[in-house]
Amino acid sequence: xxxxxxxxxxxxxxxxxxxxxxxxxxxxxxxxxxxxxxxxxxxxxxxxxxxxxxxxxxxxxxxxxxxxxxxxxxxxxxxxxxxxxxxxxxxxxxxxxxxxxxxxxxxxxxxxxxxxxxxxxxxxxxxxxxxxxxxxxxxxxxxxxxxxxxxxxxxxxxxxxxxxxxxxxxxxxxxxxxxxxxxxxxxxxxxxxxxxxxxxxxxxxxxx
Amino acid sequence: xxxxxxxxxxxxxxxxxxxxxxxxxxxxxxxxxxxxxxxxxxxxxxxxxxxxxxxxxxxxxxxxxxxxxxxxxxxxxxxxxxxxxxxxxxxxxxxxxxxxxxxxxxxxxxxxxxxxxxxxxxxxxxxxxxxxxxxxxxxxxxxxxxxxxxxxxxxxxxxxxxxxxxxxxxxxxxxxxxxxxxxxxxxxxxxxxxxxxxxxxxxxxxxxxxxxxxxxxxxxxxxxxxxxxxxxxxxxxxxxxxxxxxxxxxxxxxxxxxxxxxxxxxxxxxxxxxxxxxxxxxxxxxxxxxxxxxxxxxxxxxxxxxxxxxxxxxxxxxxxxxxxxxxxxxxx
Numbered sequence: 001x002x003x004x005x006x007x008x009x010x011x012x013x014x015x016x017x018x019x020x021x022x023x024x025x026x027x028x029x030x031x032x033x034x035x036x037x038x039x040x041x042x043x044x045x046x047x048x049x050x051x052x053x054x055x056x057x058x059x060x061x062x063x064x065x066x067x068x069x070x071x072x073x074x075x076x077x078x079x080x081x082x083x084x085x086x087x088x089x090x091x092x093x094x095x096x097x098x099x100x101x102x103x104x105x106x107x108x109x110x111x112x113x114x115x116x117x118x119x120x121x122x123x124x125x126x127x128x129x130x131x132x133x134x135x136x137x138x139x140x141x142x143x144x145x146x147x148x149x150x151x152x153x154x155x156x157x158x159x160x161x162x163x164x165x166x167x168x169x170x171x172x173x174x175x176x177x178x179x180x181x182x183x184x185x186x187x188x189x190x191x192x193x194x195x196x197x198x199x200x201x202x203x204x205x206x207x208x
Numbered sequence: 209x210x211x212x213x214x215x216x217x218x219x220x221x222x223x224x225x226x227x228x229x230x231x232x233x234x235x236x237x238x239x240x241x242x243x244x245x246x247x248x249x250x251x252x253x254x255x256x257x258x259x260x261x262x263x264x265x266x267x268x269x270x271x272x273x274x275x276x277x278x279x280x281x282x283x284x285x286x287x288x289x290x291x292x293x294x295x296x297x298x299x300x301x302x303x304x305x306x307x308x309x310x311x312x313x314x315x316x317x318x319x320x321x322x323x324x325x326x327x328x329x330x331x332x333x334x335x336x337x338x339x340x341x342x343x344x345x346x347x348x349x350x351x352x353x354x355x356x357x358x359x360x361x362x363x364x365x366x367x368x369x370x371x372x373x374x375x376x377x378x379x380x381x382x383x384x385x386x387x388x389x390x391x392x393x394x395x396x397x398x399x400x401x402x403x404x405x406x407x408x409x410x411x412x413x414x415x416x417x418x419x420x421x422x423x424x425x426x427x428x429x430x431x432x433x434x435x436x437x438x439x440x441x442x443x444x445x446x447x448x449x450x451x452x453x454x455x456x457x458x459x460x461x462x463x464x465x466x467x468x469x470x471x472x473x474x475x476x477x478x479x480x481x482x483x484x485x486x487x488x489x490x491x492x493x494x495x496x497x498x499x500x501x502x503x504x505x506x507x508x509x510x511x512x513x514x515x516x517x518x519x520x521x522x523x524x525x526x527x528x529x530x531x532x533x534x535x536x537x538x539x540x
Contacts, residue, residue: 025408033262033287033427034408042285071324075262075288076317080324118320171352175316176429178353179346183430 001099006059007051009205010066014044016201017194024197027190031177036078036190043074043082059099063090063107077175078191081115081128088114101149105139108156112136119174126172126184131192134159135199150206157196157203164192209404216406220263220283227270231535234274241297242283242290244270249279250304255373255382256280258298259311259366261318262287264405265426268505271536272363277370278311278534286405286508287427289317295325299334307335307379309386311365313358314342337379339386341365343395343516345454346423346432357425360468360505360516361393364528367537371530385527389518394454396423396447397514400437401472403428403507422446426470426507440477444484447515452492457517459493464518464528469503472511478502481513497525504536 001009017024017040024037047069056062063086071083092110093103112132121127138159142152167189175191177184213219220242227244228237235244243260250256259269260282270281279302284290299308308329312322319340326336343361347353369386377385399421402411405428412428415421420438424431438446457463467482469475478501489496497520505514520528532539 034412038407072291072293075284075291080320
């Protein structure tokens with residue numbers, strides 16, 4: 001995947017987030033403060049403006065722009081978390097003109113590492129991690145199995161979807177939802193959901 | 209949703225413009241950030257105090273910018289922590305070389321964004337310290353949660369640390385005093401109605417006509433539990449039953465009291481709550497030194513209130529008594 005195609009993918013992610021703005025906001029209304037969809041949409045619109053104004057030099061530059069823009073526009077916890085994720089992903093592929101098959105794992109694992117470090121969450125806390133970590137594991141085993149990249153991405157999306165839907169079963173231990181205690185059970189985590197939507201968009205993009 | 213706004217996308221910008229227009233003798237808005245700073249910033253020879261958070265809690269925090277309290281208030285989107293560049297812009301606008309103390313309410317987003325801004329300022333060679341306010345007793349402070357929230361008790365940190373900074377205390381001293389306030393302040397709130405974030409268009413939860421929500425925070429999120437509406441006496445009994453044992457506040461203590469309206473509750477009701485609080489304090493042999501009744505940290509138009517107690521000692525009393533001149537808080 002070259003820079004132009006990555007840029008197209010990122011714009012795509014933004015569109016998917018925007019299409020799901022109300023859905024994400026509704027999830028955040030149930031166990032948060034009803035602004036996840038609103039803020040993420042704002043962030044990705046700013047990302048689209050930036051990327052369309054100045055073509056990034058390489059994939060790392062594109063992802064760095066995403067990270068910096070999300071940090072400076074989204075706010076809340078999502079801004080720093082997703083921002084850090086993209087910045088770490090960018091650093092992990094610094095200098096590369098093209099992203100290869102293995103970079104899918106490199107990028108996702110770097111993103112996951114950034115989120116866990118910034119947010120201090122572990123699997124089971126009912127956060128982004130509960131979608132992103134299973135996705136990273138699915139990518140690792142998918143690549144090892146030799147499956148085509150698009151199929152690996154689809155497996156990752158499915159793992160994320162399963163993780164996100166699974167968050168309904170338990171209480172949140174991080175973030176605003178944690179104040180609700182047991183009342184957060186039965187509700188899907190907004191962050192795990194936006195992560196899943198992005199991974200599903202990635203899979204669809206690669207499938208063409 | 210009935211609101212007196214123009215467009216949900218610009219509520220914060222327009223609010224800050226209106227605030228600056230109303231209080232231009234005390235504050236000004238930083239040109240390219242949603243930050244309100246004290247007129248004359250950076251004020252020479254004193255530690256700068258910077259606070260902020262999501263909008264929708266007015267007068268917190270921009271309303272507390274001025275002599276004796278904050279040097280800068282950073283306004284995020286409604287109910288959303290401000291981004292690091294806004295907090296960084298605030299620090300740069302008010303730091304006079306004596307260092308800056310960030311007063312951060314304990315929310316995941318606030319902490320991450322303020323810390324990132326502090327790192328950015330430190331990379332510039334500025335001295336930055338921070339204190340986290342977590343006065344809400346509604347949530348158990350445990351490893352199973354993001355910790356206790358910062359709510360109306362934050363105002364006492366602004367006032368008391370602000371007074372320490374105003375008289376020229378060092379950054380270490382201002383931080384020590386702020387931490388002492390945090391250690392001695394506790395709050396808890398309840399709601400009769402939810403609120404509506406302008407961009408969301410519908411309320412954050414629904415309460416039946418006969419219901420009240422206990423222990424919710426200031427962002428419209430659901431609380432710890434729901435109950436049938438009770439008379440003010442019972443509500444206060446419940447809230448004080450959680451607040452008093454938490455420090456604990458005991459016989460012989462002296463306290464400052466804050467009855468904080470969440471935005472949709474009439475002053476009449478806040479005063480009714482206050483006389484219930486006073487009755488309980490007197491029963492407990494706790495002396496009330498000062499009382500503040502009004503809207504200090506709201507949640508848009510939520511009907512409801514929070515009660516805050518601050519245990520005082522001679523040092524805190526002196527600083528609480530010091531003058532302050534800000535849009536929302538005046539004391540001579």
